[in-house]
Amino acid sequence: MTKVVEKVSKRGKKTPKYNKETYLTWYETMLRIRRFEEKSLQKYGQEQIRGFLHVYIGQEAIAAGLVSAIKKEDAIVTAYRQHGLAISRGISTKKCMAELYGKKTGIVKGKGGSMHFFSKEHRFFGGNGIVGAQIPIGTGIGFAEKYRGTDLLCVTMFGDGAARQGALYESFNMAMTWKLPVLYICENNHYAMGTSVERTSNVADIYKVGSAFDMPSEAVDGMSPESVHEALSRAAEHIRSGKGPYFLEIKTYRYKGHSVSDPGTYRTKDELKEYQSIDPIKVTEKKILEGNIATAEEIKAIKDKIKAEINEAVEFAENSDFPDGDNLFEDNYMQEDYPYTS
């Protein structure tokens, strides 16, 4: 963990490598996710949002770097810690917040809740609630792209906990055998619920499991949108050239518990503080200002815009209607006259 911190502080002294638009997009994306998640936690506390809630706070640099590195036509599938990724793909914060509220204006009409956002328009193939189940699914999404002969890929994301599921090993094996266009990303936030990576395997460097399949694999600093963007761009280029899948273990940290019900007693406050000292939003803001990429006024304008947007999202969610319970029978079968058992 300390290595990441050192690396980031060194990198902070470098001259900015990307243009103003890129930095501001990263900054805005990360801030939008952070504020959305803070608001969702608050509304959970007020019992406006129920069920499970797994927030993305601390991991925003991954979503930011991801969006700039891949095409919008590329597919993405992930697990249940998904709000940030969905928002970064362009799904409106209004529809996301309304979904958390269980309203019919939600992205999936109140049917999925926090764990299951889907949008065909945004090529967002879901948040999956079964740890690791999306790994074969993402592999199959990539299979279909190769079958049709497109140059698109499927970003298949999962946590460090899912990296221990058998589904990963089966998928990696077939994806390499068939050279499928799949970019596997392990968001290693160091804890599978309350169990640290070191306690779940003899191999703590998760990227190394790719080597069993001769899959190109590397570890990436996930606290910086630049490093995420660079690694993903490189991986995407490799995949699009027809060479098959690529595996990135992106080391990150979630500031909050696994879900809202987790007080996080399995880790120290110092560890959390160390990561917060390299917070991707703070570091990026500093870089933008110190590198004269944008002015303090421009940063403030972004902050004000995001604040207003999130407030509007809450207002939209609160003013929307709940679904009608009679609609329970919609969307179980494509067959319109399916004879349900009674």
Place this chain on the structure above:
Amino acid sequence: MSRVLALRDAIREGMTEEMRRDDNVFLMGEEVAEYNGAYKVSKGMLDEFGARRVVDTPIAELGFAGIGVGAAMNGLRPIVEFMTWNFAVLAFDQIINNAAKTLSQSAGEFNCPIVFRGPSGAAGQLAQQHSQTFEAWLANCPGLKVISCIDPADAKGLIKSAIRDNDPICMMESEQFYALEGEVPDGEYLTPIGKAAVRREGTDVTIVSYNKMMLVANDAADQLAKEGISAEVIDLRTIRPLDHETIVNSVKKTNRIVVVDESWPYAGISSEITYQIQKYAFDYLDAPVVRVNAPDVSLPYAAAYVEAYMPNPKKVIDAVKSVMYR
């Protein structure tokens, strides 16, 4: 016009016709391509369609079932063959948690047009892990449709319907009866999902069954006819949705029913049918519903155990006589 085809050839013909019709349809599974299928159902398909569309997988049921689900969500129409449904238990997460629920949890954004197929049921002395039926397990789950049929003509028509269907489908065949021959119509036809077939008309008692137990039911009906008992025999063909209307109409005529079901009795297909009968035909029954199931135990290896375990014509005849109070 019609021809005589074995079950395996009829299923292959159905898959082949659909693959010629739609490039999005492909077959994947263990040994389906170069080996020509563990039970030769896919024999010759690699030659016709090539390795892009007839895909040999490693032994990784969870993985390739999930790849099928992802491919289906992304526009293809996979046929996923399990060498037997016993092995598909490894893939149940993908069938139950994803294929069946994709439409609901995405509120209709994504559907999952996929066919999972393979043989189900005991197939001789194969012992506990290879001698199970899975219709009840899968039919319990909303989102899925379940087909179980060994009649060659209907199996061909049903797999064609299944491939064209926009919902996820589980199709159960029979390892022991892939060689079973039957008249198969020439030309294009589809057999509807969700419709039972009256295989034999009768007036005294209804025998309802499916998959290879249909052979037991028919044999029993033949013997009963010699004793002057006229049995109507219904082949469910589809397990979910269940065509209770055809069963109920028959019971209204015969007033007596025996359910013949190879699966275990507890929370099984026979229980569901019995519930539906009491719901829709209670006033027409002249005797309680009786079922002939496998017993409530795992099936061991020795021949004597298999003999004692499996439903057979004698057990069915005894059940029929009990509902007729004879």
